[in-house]
Amino acid sequence: MATLTPTLTLTSTDVTGDALNLSVTDTLTLGANDLRKSSIFSPNDVDPGGLKIFSTVQGKSYIYVKNIHASLIIYLVAAADTAESAAWMELAAGEFAFFPWAGVADLFANTGDNGAGVATAGLEVMIFEA
Amino acid sequence: MATLTPTLTLTANSNTASSSPGLQSDAINLSVTDSLTTTAPSMGISTVASDDNFGDGAGVLIPEEDTTINYVYIRHLGVLASDGTTATTNLVEVDSDANSDGFRLSLGAGEFAFFPLLGSEGLRVTAASAAVMLEFAYWSKG
Numbered sequence: 001m002a003t004l005t006p007t008l009t010l011t012s013t014d015v016t017g018d019a020l021n022l023s024v025t026d027t028l029t030l031g032a033n034d035l036r037k038s039s040i041f042s043p044n045d046v047d048p049g050g051l052k053i054f055s056t057v058q059g060k061s062y063i064y065v066k067n068i069h070a071s072l073i074i075y076l077v078a079a080a081d082t083a084e085s086a087a088w089m090e091l092a093a094g095e096f097a098f099f100p101w102a103g104v105a106d107l108f109a110n111t112g113d114n115g116a117g118v119a120t121a122g123l124e125v126m127i128f129e130a
Numbered sequence: 131m132a133t134l135t136p137t138l139t140l141t142a143n144s145n146t147a148s149s150s151p152g153l154q155s156d157a158i159n160l161s162v163t164d165s166l167t168t169t170a171p172s173m174g175i176s177t178v179a180s181d182d183n184f185g186d187g188a189g190v191l192i193p194e195e196d197t198t199i200n201y202v203y204i205r206h207l208g209v210l211a212s213d214g215t216t217a218t219t220n221l222v223e224v225d226s227d228a229n230s231d232g233f234r235l236s237l238g239a240g241e242f243a244f245f246p247l248l249g250s251e252g253l254r255v256t257a258a259s260a261a262v263m264l265e266f267a268y269w270s271k272g
Contacts, residue, residue: 003150004158007139008244010203014132015269016174024205024265026240027150036153060236064140066162075248078232088226088233090199090248096162097245098138102223102236126140126160128153 004028004062004128006098028062028128035061035129043074043109044118049081050110053125059103060130066096069122075112078105084112091123100130131272134201136244137163166201169272175203179211180222181261187227187254191266194228194252199271202247204255204264208239211261220258227252237264246271 007025030036035058043050054063067074075087087110089097101107111119140160142152152158178191186193192200204224210216217239224235224243228251235243247253247268255264 002145002153003142004152005139005141005150006242007141008203008242009135009137009139010244010267011135011137012133012168015134015168015172020134020175022175022203024242026242028241030153064138064160076233078234084248085250087248088251089245091246094164095166095246096136096138096164097243098140099235099243099245100237100241102234104234105232 001032002030004030031129037127039125040121041109041123041125042118042120043111043123045111045113045116049077049079049108051108052106053109054101054107054127056103056106058127058129061101061103062128062130063101064098064126065091066124067091067093067122068124069093069119072111072116072119072122074119074123075110077108077110132168134166134168134269135163136166137161167272168201168269170270172269173267175265175267178264178266179261180255180257180264181211189255190227190252191255192227192253192268194250196252197249199249200247200268201271202253203244203267205242206237206239207263207265209263211263214263218260218262220260220262222262222264223256225254227254
């Protein structure tokens with residue numbers, strides 16, 4: 001068993017009248033397989049659902065994603081469907097996310113249904129199997 | 131308009147460390163940050179029960195009628211909603227209020243998530259059994 005320590009800090013001086021300064025951390029014990037995948041993907045708008053970045057075979061996993069493309073939006077979809085209406089997460093350039101995926105659905109990444117093209121080397125992904 | 135600055139750090143020791151060994155021979159020390167422009171409406175850091183009803187149904191924290199992109203923070207506080215103090219490991223599922231796109235997060239005690247939720251998805255939480263307390267906030271993308 002291995003240990004992963006994520007820490008999230010949220011700060012702002014103007015989202016509300018009082019300043020925001022939140023910091024949370026956790027100690028995650030990873031699964032017996034100790035699976036860690038670090039990948040760079042090039043999501044497109046052509047394949048059904050775009051590129052599969054996670055398979056349910058891995059079960060519950062902690063997933064980090066970051067849009068490292070200069071300009072294109074990248075969508076995350078839990079189905080083989082490139083329609084933007086099928087997506088649940090929209091990552092603009094530079095945005096990132098960290099979440100515990102339940103592992104009951106595959107996860108795909110694409111650039112949408114608007115002919116945006118290929119986000120070459122545009123998505124950084126790290127997956128840690130729970 | 132306002133600015134929200136999220137910073138995420140992921141750390142793990144190498145797998146040869148004597149204390150809290152990590153996954154592989156190389157340690158992980160990843161830190162990313164961003165500067166997000168936000169606008170109203172927003173919900174600041176709040177404590178809610180997984181079965182609270184804010185007018186859109188039990189457990190619905192963001193209704194699907196909300197068409198804006200929201201930056202969402204949610205954390206399982208590890209205590210039952212019944213008294214706010216009894217420790218629990220009840221899992222909390224996080225999915226869409228519209229419940230049509232199949233995304234599903236699973237929060238264990240102490241676990242958290244931060245992500246930009248697409249508009250018209252909504253956000254719904256469901257505890258595996260007894261309701262638990264959650265820390266939750268969201269900010270509309272500006």
